[in-house]
Amino acid sequence: MLNIQSLTKRYNRKQILNNLSFSVLPGEVIGLVGENGAGKSTLLRLLATIDKPNKGSITLFDYSYKKHRKEIRKQIGYVPQDIAIWDELTVKENMLFFEKLAYTNKTSEQLRQLCLEMNLDKWDVPVKTLSGGMKRKLNIAISLIHDPTILLLDEPTVGIDLKSKIEIGSYLLKQAKEHNRIILYTSHDMDEIKHLCDRVICIGNDLFYKEILKNSGKEVISF
Numbered sequence: 770m771l772n773i774q775s776l777t778k779r780y781n782r783k784q785i786l787n788n789l790s791f792s793v794l795p796g797e798v799i800g801l802v803g804e805n806g807a808g809k810s811t812l813l814r815l816l817a818t819i820d821k822p823n824k825g826s827i828t829l830f831d832y833s834y835k836k837h838r839k840e841i842r843k844q845i846g847y848v849p850q851d852i853a854i855w856d857e858l859t860v861k862e863n864m865l866f867f868e869k870l871a872y873t874n875k876t877s878e879q880l881r882q883l884c885l886e887m888n889l890d891k892w893d894v895p896v897k898t899l900s901g902g903m904k905r906k907l908n909i910a911i912s913l914i915h916d917p918t919i920l921l922l923d924e925p926t927v928g929i930d931l932k933s934k935i936e937i938g939s940y941l942l943k944q945a946k947e948h949n950r951i952i953l954y955t956s957h958d959m960d961e962i963k964h965l966c967d968r969v970i971c972i973g974n975d976l977f978y979k980e981i982l983k984n985s986g987k988e989v990i991s992f
């Protein structure tokens with residue numbers, strides 16, 4: 770279980786996240802919503818150990834983010850808002866490169882399979898020749914190389930066509946439900962949020978989102 774207690778983050782003197790507390794169980798998909806600048810990416814960066822909170826604690830299966838950073842990192846798959854892959858390298862080379870960095874040992878064939886599961890069939894072509902949606906799929910495939918227990922995805926479906934969006938969505942659902950992974954992801958697409966998420970966390974306590982999600986049957990937690 771992921772447990773977040775009294776999490777607070779300020780940049781300079783600006784309060785971004787104020788006293789967030791919630792827990793997420795394995796297999797749960799949590800949507801993070803809120804207006805631009807609300808703090809969604811900030812929360813994901815804290816959970817990805819890229820940034821540190823000013824106050825509060827995070828634990829993952831009883832491992833503390835403060836004390837067991839190295840152990841925690843092995844459990845995390847993170848896809849940042851800006852795609853982070855090597856443009857000049859091929860899909861295969863990217864997968865092999867990140868496999869070397871990961872705490873795992875996967876064959877080239879296993880890595881290829883991971884891409885194919887996401888309907889990314891390009892392999893020996895430079896990443897710069899891929900479309901934006903294909904790059905996103907590759908970035909998600911990279912985040913799964915080391916079988917993380919928690920997947921943090923910052924707008925994984927932004928700017929991509931409806932078919933790919935549905936493919937990515939159902940792939941993520943499968944990752945949560947069949948592999949028992951915790952998924953936290955941000956999106957501005959409320960239909961997608963309603964469809965994919967078990968619960969929704971609304972950052973910025975904005976009534977606008979609460980209203981939209983009111984009759985969706987989803988539990989909404991506001992901060």
Ligand SMILES: Nc1ncnc2c1ncn2[C@@H]1O[C@H](COP(=O)(O)OP(=O)(O)OP(=O)(O)O)[C@@H](O)[C@H]1O
Binds near residue numbers: 803811
């Ligand atoms: N490294 C930083 N230094 C200073 N301020 C920052 C830093 N990172 C983010 N911020 C500020 O924190 C606030 C929250 O930013 P964040 O990127 O988390 O928002 P967001 O909810 O992800 O927005 P969007 O929907 O536009 O992606 C913004 O006001 C932003 O300017």
Ligand SMILES: [Mg+2]
Binds near residue numbers: 809810811850
């Ligand atoms: Mg963001």
